[in-house]
Amino acid sequence: MTTTFFLVRHAAHDRVGTILCGRMPGVHLGAFGKDQAERLAVRFASETIACIRTSPLERAVETAEPIALKLRQSLDICGAISEIDFGTWSGRSFEALAQDPGWSAWNKSRSTSRPPEGETMLEAQTRIVGAMEQLRRRHSDQSVILVSHSDVIKAALLYYLGLSIDAYGRFDIDPASISTLVVGDWGSKVLRLNEMVGA
């Protein structure tokens, strides 16, 4: 009995790579991101999907909506796959964060550091893996789409790969990418990592 998880990072918005958006409201997909979301929907049209869950943040919901529409499925909002709570770092530019010793510590050792007033990556890992394990019991021999965020998807993949959270820098999870993971009682296997859907 296996469950296939398609872990989708939300599509691009205009602040990707310049601002640490975290959970700040009002971050919407740009024109390019909307196009990526449509392409994801076409990519999934040939799959049989049992359920689609999305992070509650706008950029994730706007990525998941065209997929749900194409597959004629409902969309479930799931707080357990939301972005890491970056506390007071939320909304700061990466340029400003580069001056903050706490930011260097965060990037050097995720296992031992916490964003100010925020959540650790291990706490985020616990919530996404908890949600996936619940889905696994409900959807054996079925496929599920989860639309989430870069570090949260990384945390899930690191858990199922049996790697430390400090290995987060060993692979990329790009906007609008799909990483495919199968999980069963026998263990788990990553089938594809950071798959990009062509134009």
Ligand SMILES: O=C(O)[C@H](O)COP(=O)(O)O
């Ligand atoms: O901006 C952020 O919150 C993170 O650095 C990237 O996360 P994202 O996957 O939500 O873009």
